Amino acid sequence: MKGLILSGGAGTRLRPITHTSAKQLVPVANKPILFYGIEDMAEAGITEIGIIVGSTAAEIEAAVGDGSRFGVHVSYLPQDEPLGLAHCVLIARDFLGDDDFVMYLGDNMLEQGLGGFIARWESQHTAALQPALGDAPDGPTGAPAAQILLTPVPDPQRFGVAELDDEGNVVALVEKPEDPPSDLALVGVYLFSKLIHQAVAAIAPSARGELEITDAIQWLIDSGAPVHHDLLDGWWLDTGKKDPLLESNRRVLESLEARVDGEVDADSKVDGRVVIEAGARLVNSEVRGPAIIGAGSVITSSYIGPFTAVAANCEVTDSEIDQSVIMEGARIRAVPRLTDSLMGRDSEVTRGARRSQATRVTLGDHSTVELA
Template sequence: MQAVVLAAGKGTRLRPLTDDKPKVLVEVDGTPLIEDVFDNLIDAGATELVVVVGYKAEQVIDRYGDAYRDVPITYAHQREQLGLAHAILQAEPHVDGDFMLMLGDNVFRGNLVDVVDRQREDRADAAFLVEEVPRQEASRYGVLDTNEYGEVVEVVEKPDDPPSNLVMTGFYTFTPAIFHACHLVQPSDRGEYELPDAIDLLIQSGRTIDAVRLDGWRIDVGYPKDREEAGERLAERVTVDGSDADDAVDDAEEPVDG
């Protein structure tokens, strides 16, 4: 399955770190954000990386060239940063079939493969990795509601009054139907073409969208404090189930009775 990485943003909230580099090349625990994204996607089964670049794009292209870990890279250019739905459309000419999508500024340690498996097994039109956050933080994200079957029935982008505390994490799988929906999206009050609006169009047209709960952790690196927190989590070597990797090793070394 191909994977699309959205990596065109300027990262203005991370200044001065992004004055001379794109946001996705800001390092967390010694590794550029986008490199951590690449590793996650390849480990989840990505066979090709389609990277949507914009701000200081040449730095990303010069650094990674046409392959990463022997997985080919194709670049698409978003000349103006007009929202996630607009960014996705820049990748459309390079995508053939179902694909993964990850935001280039997220650090994940979790069950991405479960989302890919759900897409393949259920033939959903989309599957999202979602998590519960404190309600006061939900307004930073795309907030969603699900029905009793775990299907997404509504998505609201950065609402002032969130309808729930269940949010999208920045990892998705889609069929090509998402491109048609993105073409139909109108600019929001922020003047951007919003991905949640495209998702709502899928829902309204009767498409099936599954939600998979995050088993692990992720941090959206939007501010310097997020970068610091992500670095601390990685340095702690936290495992997917939330326990410390060093503790897990110690437990494994304890003798077994009998």
């Protein structure tokens, strides 16, 4: 089995951060979002991974390398234009060959791993080759041609939604329906057999000019190929916007194991589930977890509150921060309270003469803001 991770999107919903950084490399708990998907695949035993890349290909390749640090081998598959999820399958044809594969959206964050999802797939397949579509069974029985991951949502009108029959079989997929047939939304994780290649070659672009993976899966269903589903265990977040990204950061920080490898002076306090990386220093400061302070960062006369991730080589002085993601090299000075914020690499926030009670910002890389 192979893995296919989609990392070609421009990340327009996370601008200005993504003007200068791939959205899949924005950190959650000081680790790029993309790394979580790669690690999930490696843990599930997938060692051959293709990554679809677009305009940020060079940055993604520099961060991931050949995959050896994760125990996998990574191939990079360029997509010149974002022409849909099914188009990604189309251009990955040579890499995928006839192997089964997991397709994973590179900006998704899941609480559960892939092990159970893959185990169910494998339990339903035998060593025998799957039949051609013309010989597929009349109904959704037998080994699946596709397996999708679903989760109940309160607002299914915003998602691709699955319709199930009375026996729980997937009979239709509807994209952002006005009248949803269920509350079960498609999570960005899919499992496919080689039959999906016939499907993506057969469908036409949608009204928005993209080859939709939902259309390809529906083509399988209409052709009599069985499509199965699993229900998500735990939380799922699409990190394409600031607030879901901060929520992902909170969820992951809650699972941290406390560790202090850096320097904490006698006038500083560490409380709760906190990670202080090697080379980081706390001077007359308090960090209350869950939180993480990256290597080389210096926190001076400041308070770092819960659900905050400060990346490597940051400076925080005379400031108070909580529920925020601070990216590498950022500087925060004399800010009375920074909350629910996302700061880009090498950005800077300082306070002027007039003191405000709270500040909320989303800053792009190398930007500077002086607060009144």
